[in-house]
Amino acid sequence: MSSMETSVGIVEKQFFTFAEAPNKIVLESGAELGPVTIAYETYGILNDQKDNAILIAHAFSGDSHVAGHYATDKKDDKPGWWDFLVGPEKGIDTNKYFVICPNILGSCKGSTGPSSINPETDEPYGLNFPMMTIGDIVVTQKMLIDHLGIKRLRAVVGGSVGGMQILEWCVRYPNMVQAALPIATTMRHSALAIAFNEIARQSIISDPNWNKGDYYNSQPPNLGLAVARMVGHVTYLSDAAMRRKFGRKLQDKKSFSYGFDGDFQVESYLRYQGEKFVNRFDANSLLYITKAADYFDVVDLMKTPALETKPADNKIKYLVVSFSSDWLYPTYQAKELVQALKYKGEDVSFCEIEADCGHDAFLIPDDRFISLIRGFINGIS
Amino acid sequence: MSSMETSVGIVEKQFFTFAEAPNKIVLESGAELGPVTIAYETYGILNDQKDNAILIAHAFSGDSHVAGHYATDKKDDKPGWWDFLVGPEKGIDTNKYFVICPNILGSCKGSTGPSSINPETDEPYGLNFPMMTIGDIVVTQKMLIDHLGIKRLRAVVGGSVGGMQILEWCVRYPNMVQAALPIATTMRHSALAIAFNEIARQSIISDPNWNKGDYYNSQPPNLGLAVARMVGHVTYLSDAAMRRKFGRKLQDKKSFSYGFDGDFQVESYLRYQGEKFVNRFDANSLLYITKAADYFDVVDLMKTPALETKPADNKIKYLVVSFSSDWLYPTYQAKELVQALKYKGEDVSFCEIEADCGHDAFLIPDDRFISLIRGFINGIS
Numbered sequence: 001m002s003s004m005e006t007s008v009g010i011v012e013k014q015f016f017t018f019a020e021a022p023n024k025i026v027l028e029s030g031a032e033l034g035p036v037t038i039a040y041e042t043y044g045i046l047n048d049q050k051d052n053a054i055l056i057a058h059a060f061s062g063d064s065h066v067a068g069h070y071a072t073d074k075k076d077d078k079p080g081w082w083d084f085l086v087g088p089e090k091g092i093d094t095n096k097y098f099v100i101c102p103n104i105l106g107s108c109k110g111s112t113g114p115s116s117i118n119p120e121t122d123e124p125y126g127l128n129f130p131m132m133t134i135g136d137i138v139v140t141q142k143m144l145i146d147h148l149g150i151k152r153l154r155a156v157v158g159g160s161v162g163g164m165q166i167l168e169w170c171v172r173y174p175n176m177v178q179a180a181l182p183i184a185t186t187m188r189h190s191a192l193a194i195a196f197n198e199i200a201r202q203s204i205i206s207d208p209n210w211n212k213g214d215y216y217n218s219q220p221p222n223l224g225l226a227v228a229r230m231v232g233h234v235t236y237l238s239d240a241a242m243r244r245k246f247g248r249k250l251q252d253k254k255s256f257s258y259g260f261d262g263d264f265q266v267e268s269y270l271r272y273q274g275e276k277f278v279n280r281f282d283a284n285s286l287l288y289i290t291k292a293a294d295y296f297d298v299v300d301l302m303k304t305p306a307l308e309t310k311p312a313d314n315k316i317k318y319l320v321v322s323f324s325s326d327w328l329y330p331t332y333q334a335k336e337l338v339q340a341l342k343y344k345g346e347d348v349s350f351c352e353i354e355a356d357c358g359h360d361a362f363l364i365p366d367d368r369f370i371s372l373i374r375g376f377i378n379g380i381s
Numbered sequence: 382m383s384s385m386e387t388s389v390g391i392v393e394k395q396f397f398t399f400a401e402a403p404n405k406i407v408l409e410s411g412a413e414l415g416p417v418t419i420a421y422e423t424y425g426i427l428n429d430q431k432d433n434a435i436l437i438a439h440a441f442s443g444d445s446h447v448a449g450h451y452a453t454d455k456k457d458d459k460p461g462w463w464d465f466l467v468g469p470e471k472g473i474d475t476n477k478y479f480v481i482c483p484n485i486l487g488s489c490k491g492s493t494g495p496s497s498i499n500p501e502t503d504e505p506y507g508l509n510f511p512m513m514t515i516g517d518i519v520v521t522q523k524m525l526i527d528h529l530g531i532k533r534l535r536a537v538v539g540g541s542v543g544g545m546q547i548l549e550w551c552v553r554y555p556n557m558v559q560a561a562l563p564i565a566t567t568m569r570h571s572a573l574a575i576a577f578n579e580i581a582r583q584s585i586i587s588d589p590n591w592n593k594g595d596y597y598n599s600q601p602p603n604l605g606l607a608v609a610r611m612v613g614h615v616t617y618l619s620d621a622a623m624r625r626k627f628g629r630k631l632q633d634k635k636s637f638s639y640g641f642d643g644d645f646q647v648e649s650y651l652r653y654q655g656e657k658f659v660n661r662f663d664a665n666s667l668l669y670i671t672k673a674a675d676y677f678d679v680v681d682l683m684k685t686p687a688l689e690t691k692p693a694d695n696k697i698k699y700l701v702v703s704f705s706s707d708w709l710y711p712t713y714q715a716k717e718l719v720q721a722l723k724y725k726g727e728d729v730s731f732c733e734i735e736a737d738c739g740h741d742a743f744l745i746p747d748d749r750f751i752s753l754i755r756g757f758i759n760g761i762s
Binding site: 029127130188190191195196201203205206207226227230231234242243246247248256258260263266267270271274294330 | 410412508511512569570571573575577579580582583584586588589604605607608611612615618623624626627629639640641643644645647648651652655675676678708711
């Protein structure tokens with residue numbers, strides 16, 4: 001792969017299974033789960049000192065495919081979701097760093113989740129999958145990092161629900177984290193964020209095909225899942241971005257249909273987003289991961305000493321990033337995080353990026369964002 | 382009724398049916414509908430000059446019951462939805478003014494709508510009900526005002542979708558309107574507002590019980606309608622109000638359930654709102670009225686001369702009111718309306734009320750709001 005094409009090139013999903021006895025982990029709820037498989041991808045090369053590793057945590061419906069392509073024919077294959085940021089000579093430079101992205105526990109993208117086979121029944125877990133938390137997700141990530149022989153991560157980076165994982169890394173394993181970049185995230189969900197997640201969940205649960213989570217051998221709750229995605233999708237955008245992108249433009253027609261087939265482009269767009277999502281995501285995974293995000297709350301932990309008994313050798317360097325039009329995790333919530341970290345005496349930088357594209361801004365190429373991440377990562381020592 | 386209790390007391394719903402030949406009206410879409418019944422309530426006494434009438438237009442899921450009680454035992458009966466504003470010596474003083482509130486066409490609260498009997502089939506209309514617009518709603522209101530022998534309304538007042546009706550009154554019948562109070566409203570829906578309406582509609586349409594609108598003799602689409610209401614309800618609130626009211630407080634439990642029954646108060650509250658709504662509203666009416674609101678667009682009309690051929694005898698006095706935390710129809714949209722009216726040389730006052738309770742602020746008792754309306758209404762001459 002040439003650095004000219006500034007892509008990590010062809011990548012492959014890998015799998016790590018905690019198979020040794022006891023092959024179960026105890027979750028925060030007290031429930032046991034095992035064996036657990038974590039799908040992950042890596043980019044770049046781990047150096048001999050094993051001190052150039054960066055962990056990237058993906059958002060709620062994301063996956064381990066951060067950068068590059070799976071197929072040799074790129075036309076058939078979308079690049080990874082942070083391909084604009086991660087690659088040779090990119091913001092997170094894979095010529096320098098060894099980047100790891102694990103798919104989260106509870107997802108449906110290779111890691112163990114509600115659609116995985118329950119070894120006790122040889123059927124998919126469905127609602128027998130135990131509720132996991134963001135903390136549990138990070139525990140399994142730590143097991144993967146141990147497995148890779150890495151003692152300390154140069155940085156942990158993630159946006160949205162990925163940012164929550166970053167904060168859990170900092171409170172659970174501060175000695176393993178040199179720098180932390182929580183992006184477009186929060187220390188805990190507001191009532192508004194819980195409300196939108198609950199609407200998405202109720203949309204799925206109200207679909208008769210959901211069948212209390214037992215639909216893997218029947219028609220899945222696609223209609224409910226599509227509406228759930230529409231709700232989520234709107235919360236990731238902004239009033240300004242939607243005005244710019246759609247306004248009141250009509251789809252196909254020159255005048256109103258005076259019916260319910262959808263007149264406005266924004267209606268067709270949302271329906272398309274909903275329909276596309278059902279082909280790539282599992283309804284039960286949405287239920288579990290949104291619930292984990294709602295439970296997530298590190299406000300008290302951020303204000304108290306680290307959980308590890310040994311004090312941290314040196315402070316974690318933090319870069320907190322928010323986007324001005326993000327109304328799901330607004331800047332005031334990022335500032336609350338900065339304030340908590342400063343109160344603890346942590347080394348924290350903060351940047352609010354002016355962007356009118358809402359919460360999704362962290363997934364959209366932006367030179368200011370890329371430069372900010374590049375500068376901060378390269379300054380870690 | 383004593384003015385001490387400052388209530389309009391016991392009121393009764395009345396009905397007006399356009400029964401004379403031709404008993405059909407032609408709607409904006411070109412479709413015909415008839416006969417049409419409009420349910421309405423009145424408060425106070427129409428004076429001999431018939432010049433003290435005020436029309437109040439209700440919001441999307443509202444009804445004609447603005448003030449007072451239906452039952453003699455008030456414990457069994459909720460007061461009207463603007464009881465804090467409308468009554469003897471209240472902001473809109475029924476000792477002085479004759480207040481009329483019609484239930485809108487397409488609703489399910491007494492006026493003709495999709496749940497009404499189609500005289501051609503003797504079955505409920507369902508989707509055979511023709512699509513109506515905010516303009517059509519106002520045409521039927523004008524027929525009611527004609528029927529009451531009123532030539533000119535002292536004022537037309539309404540919030541949200543009610544405010545849209547106020548603007549249609551001004552562009553369609555400017556000579557019949559002395560003053561107009563469009564409150565918490567917009568000249569047209571943004572893409573964001575259309576998006577939330579479309580999600581609500583898709584939630585209903587995705588419910589198998591909806592059955593293409595034909596459910597009046599079977600189980601109605603209660604689950605879909607409940608989720609639709611949850612979506613709507615959140616858009617009527619604000620981040621700040623939800624933080625104040627719910628924050629992350631748990632319902633009943635002392636710790637997390639690690640399940641999907643709902644842990645947070647905001648979840649239970651939303652479910653309750655959804656369940657309550659299905660007992661008082663028809664799913665098809667939601668579809669039709671949200672679509673009418675999405676179609677509504679008076680931006681061009683607000684910038685051009687009145688539709689009536691005869692020029693207005695005198696200018697309409699406008700009071701445009703917005704609320705600072707309303708993110709469904711934000712203040713910038715109210716300012717666009719003010720700007721359009723000023724451009725036309727209209728007599729317009731504007732007030733943004735600082736309130737953290739979101740779009741619903743116009744339905745919540747607030748002394749500043751009441752004083753503002755009182756002062757403006759009493760100053761009309």
